[in-house]
Amino acid sequence: MSNHSSIRTEQVEQLVSDFDLIEMEAKAKAKAIDDVNKFKLGSVPTVFYIPDFISISDQNTLLNHIYAAPVSKWKVLKNRRLQNWGGIVHEKGLLPQDLPPWLTKITGKIRDETSLFPSAINHVLINEYLPNQGIMPHQDGPAYFPVVAILSLGSPVVMDFTPHFSLSGDTSNIEDKDSIEGADHENLPNYPSFSVALMPGSLLIFKDTAYSDYLHGINDCEVQQYDAAVNAAEVLRHQSLSKPHDEDSKTIHRSTKRVSLTCRVVSKVRKNLFRF
Numbered sequence: 001m002s003n004h005s006s007i008r009t010e011q012v013e014q015l016v017s018d019f020d021l022i023e024m025e026a027k028a029k030a031k032a033i034d035d036v037n038k039f040k041l042g043s044v045p046t047v048f049y050i051p052d053f054i055s056i057s058d059q060n061t062l063l064n065h066i067y068a069a070p071v072s073k074w075k076v077l078k079n080r081r082l083q084n085w086g087g088i089v090h091e092k093g094l095l096p097q098d099l100p101p102w103l104t105k106i107t108g109k110i111r112d113e114t115s116l117f118p119s120a121i122n123h124v125l126i127n128e129y130l131p132n133q134g135i136m137p138h139q140d141g142p143a144y145f146p147v148v149a150i151l152s153l154g155s156p157v158v159m160d161f162t163p164h165f166s167l168s169g170d171t172s173n174i175e176d177k178d179s180i181e182g183a184d185h186e187n188l189p190n191y192p193s194f195s196v197a198l199m200p201g202s203l204l205i206f207k208d209t210a211y212s213d214y215l216h217g218i219n220d221c222e223v224q225q226y227d228a229a230v231n232a233a234e235v236l237r238h239q240s241l242s243k244p245h246d247e248d249s250k251t252i253h254r255s256t257k258r259v260s261l262t263c264r265v266v267s268k269v270r271k272n273l274f275r276f
């Protein structure tokens with residue numbers, strides 16, 4: 001074989017292997033999308049709840065890393081404590097800091113197994129709540145790509161979603177616009193209020209309308225009703241595996257701390273302090 005044709009053979013082999021790789025990646029992505037679609041919850045686009053996303057031993061390892069951080073890493077707020085990882089989020093973008101390996105292990109798994117994020121997750125907020133603490137209904141800031149993944153550790157809680165049209169400003173898909181001027185948003189059939197119970201080890205992801213037209217929050221009560229939760233059966237399954245409970249009352253007793261990891265992408269990343 002001449003030199004020429006062997007070079008060409010190598011190029012063809014390289015192309016074939018590149019093509020195989022692209023095909024394998026596309027197949028893996030399609031499979032991840034198929035898999036995550038099985039975990040869609042409720043009627044509002046789009047909420048996913050993946051129970052037991054990480055094992056109990058991985059939950060403990062994560063908690064050990066979180067509590068190994070220096071006390072100064074905690075920012076103390078009135079109703080919770082939080083650690084910020086990945087850098088400072090400014091209006092104009094992220095002043096980035098590398099995530100530690102114990103966090104990239106989990107953010108990489110979230111991205112690979114869901115295929116819902118456009119690029120590597122580069123920001124993680126860790127919130128810690130005592131049993132009587134919560135988070136006010138809010139919408140996540142505009143700096144984030146509009147998909148959020150929340151990994152739960154420790155005590156279960158109920159997260160409430162309530163519609164808030166004025167925040168999104170996009171009412172194009174609502175037929176009766178006059179009706180949203182009034183305060184009675186919650187009765188619009190396409191925008192029901194709903195709750196999701198967040199059990200330890202689970203991953204909640206929300207995007208689309210659930211992200212843009214809803215507020216999310218956690219009540220600051222030690223005892224929370226979960227009968228209206230769209231995944232109420234999941235709580236029963238989880239509780240029957242652990243401790244005795246009162247099935248009739250459908251309540252969660254928050255007996256210990258809850259720790260959550262809010263994982264997001266800040267698309268605009270600042271290269272240095274003064275330029276973008």
Ligand SMILES: O=C(O)CCC(=O)C(=O)O
Binds near residue numbers: 159
């Ligand atoms: O702790 C949670 O589950 C929610 C946290 C949250 O909404 C946020 O950090 O924006």
Ligand SMILES: [Fe+2]
Binds near residue numbers: 138139140216
């Ligand atoms: Fe939030």
